[in-house]
Amino acid sequence: MSVSTDPSSTVAAPASPGGDRRVGAWWLVAALVLGLALGVGGGLLIPRFTTPGDDSAEAGFLRDMSTHHAQAVEMSMIAHADSTDSRIVTLAGDIALTQHGQIGYMQAWLRDWGLSPTSSQEPMAWMPDSAGSVVNGLMPGMATPDQLTKLRAATGKDLNVQYLTLMRQHHLGGIHMAQEILKLSDHKDVTWLAQTMVTGQQSEINLIDQLLKSIQGT
Amino acid sequence: MSTPGPERVPSTVKVGKTSGQGKPPAGGSSSRSGASRPGAKKAAPGKGGKGKGRKPVTPVKVAGGRNWGPIAVAGVVVLIAVGIIGYGVFAAVKGGGSWEDRLNAIDGVVDYRAQKNAAIDARDHKDGTLQYVTSPPVGGAHNGVWQNCMGDVYTEPIANEHAVHSLEHGAVWVTYKPGLAAGQIDELKKKVEGQDYMFMSPYAGLDKNVSVQVWGYQLKTDDASDSRIDEFIKNARLNASMEPGAACSSGNTTTGPVTASAPGAGS
Numbered sequence: 209m210s211v212s213t214d215p216s217s218t219v220a221a222p223a224s225p226g227g228d229r230r231v232g233a234w235w236l237v238a239a240l241v242l243g244l245a246l247g248v249g250g251g252l253l254i255p256r257f258t259t260p261g262d263d264s265a266e267a268g269f270l271r272d273m274s275t276h277h278a279q280a281v282e283m284s285m286i287a288h289a290d291s292t293d294s295r296i297v298t299l300a301g302d303i304a305l306t307q308h309g310q311i312g313y314m315q316a317w318l319r320d321w322g323l324s325p326t327s328s329q330e331p332m333a334w335m336p337d338s339a340g341s342v343v344n345g346l347m348p349g350m351a352t353p354d355q356l357t358k359l360r361a362a363t364g365k366d367l368n369v370q371y372l373t374l375m376r377q378h379h380l381g382g383i384h385m386a387q388e389i390l391k392l393s394d395h396k397d398v399t400w401l402a403q404t405m406v407t408g409q410q411s412e413i414n415l416i417d418q419l420l421k422s423i424q425g426t
Numbered sequence: 427m428s429t430p431g432p433e434r435v436p437s438t439v440k441v442g443k444t445s446g447q448g449k450p451p452a453g454g455s456s457s458r459s460g461a462s463r464p465g466a467k468k469a470a471p472g473k474g475g476k477g478k479g480r481k482p483v484t485p486v487k488v489a490g491g492r493n494w495g496p497i498a499v500a501g502v503v504v505l506i507a508v509g510i511i512g513y514g515v516f517a518a519v520k521g522g523g524s525w526e527d528r529l530n531a532i533d534g535v536v537d538y539r540a541q542k543n544a545a546i547d548a549r550d551h552k553d554g555t556l557q558y559v560t561s562p563p564v565g566g567a568h569n570g571v572w573q574n575c576m577g578d579v580y581t582e583p584i585a586n587e588h589a590v591h592s593l594e595h596g597a598v599w600v601t602y603k604p605g606l607a608a609g610q611i612d613e614l615k616k617k618v619e620g621q622d623y624m625f626m627s628p629y630a631g632l633d634k635n636v637s638v639q640v641w642g643y644q645l646k647t648d649d650a651s652d653s654r655i656d657e658f659i660k661n662a663r664l665n666a667s668m669e670p671g672a673a674c675s676s677g678n679t680t681t682g683p684v685t686a687s688a689p690g691a692g693s
Contacts, residue, residue, distance in 0.1 A: 238500065242503055246503075246506075248511075249507065250510065253510060274622070275620070275621060278576060285675055285676045311671075312671055324525065326663040327660065328660050331620060331621075344619050346619070346620045350620065360679065
């Protein structure tokens with residue numbers, strides 16, 4: 209191509225100086241406009257094609273994990289407010305702040321992707337073979353309304369043991385969900401957060417086990 | 427490189443016939459183009475002989491101005507560009523509607539935000555019993571403590587003053603006429619249980635069987651399995667929050683009217 213266009217300009221110049229130069233200029237303008245249009249169009253569209261969609265496993269995970277996390281915050285705030293054991297107060301505050309912060313990440317990503325924080329799908333629908341894992345709307349590891357009522361009424365050692373037991377169960381369910389999205393997704397942000405949930409909650413389970421042993425031993 | 431060669435030869439014949447004026451300068455330029463060609467010769471040494479014959483010919487053809495190859499390429503590129511841009515516009519128009527637009531598109535939804543009613547828009551914290559301009563309320567001054575809205579299913583009426591604070595936090599409040607059939611209540615319960623930013627309670631004096639509301643929007647219907655309820659929840663839950671990130675936990679979990687001294691959080 210370059211071979212044929214080069215001579216054209218050198219030939220055209222002496223033959224009819226004004227005319228062919230104008231044609232060349234138009235080609236240049238057209239090429240610039242096209243390049244601009246393609247660039248803008250591509251820039252607008254590529255994010256749409258590359259962010260997860262409304263029915264994606266990633267979106268389902270972020271929505272469900274937000275709800276799952278919210279209950280951990282709820283239980284932890286109860287323990288944080290009512291426990292008299294400084295180790296429980298510290299752990300509960302840590303869990304509440306961490307998980308509430310992570311809810312912020314998850315909600316912000318849904319917003320970035322132009323997706324609603326709520327879907328019309330059932331909880332856990334993003335997970336294969338999840339049928340039966342949701343009982344009365346509760347995802348794996350979540351405490352029942354009765355268990356929460358008892359936790360609110362509990363005091364002293366009773367409160368600490370109930371909180372640690374419920375939180376242990378809650379973490380196990382959360383780790384299970386996070387491991388599932390790690391299998392299903394290669395989205396860099398989502399898998400990063402899910403991986404930190406797996407390792408963070410696993411180490412908290414170890415701490416909970418130590419605390420349970422210590423508290424129940426007394 | 428080899429395919430354009432044969433094509434050029436016939437085209438030069440045509441051009442040569444139509445415009446003789448192109449020939450004199452062509453001779454001059456051919457020496458220039460010939461000088462710049464050694465690279466091309468290396469690429470196809472077998473055609474060196476042909477190249478000599480082509481030299482005077484190639485520029486002449488281009489002077490004719492009908493270079494269909496580039497024109498076709500440009501045409502395809504334009505088509506692709508227009509297609510991409512067109513799809514972008516389509517996608518933006520189709521998916522770009524705000525949650526408010528989608529909510530207002532649901533038949534029967536009342537948009538109280540649009541009314542700019544100071545009594546509904548007020549967000550102050552006030553103790554004691556408060557008056558609301560709609561039933562159930564959709565906004566306005568409220569108690570400092572919010573009603574726990576972690577998928578809580580309250581079986582007794584709750585205080586408006588706490589519930590409105592939950593609406594401010596982005597929760598959907600599902601209310602129903604006391605005495606509604608158990609099957610209908612179960613239908614509503616399924617939408618609430620296990621879902622944060624959702625709570626439900628019976629509401630005395632309701633003019634329809636069911637009313638769902640968030641801050642500034644309300645939908646009333648007589649049928650608990652009305653699909654508009656799901657549409658309302660899908661588009662309004664959390665989106666309607668006046669304080670993004672505010673929690674539904676640590677709220678009041680008791681039923682009954684607001685007490686003179688506000689109950690402590692989480693109690």
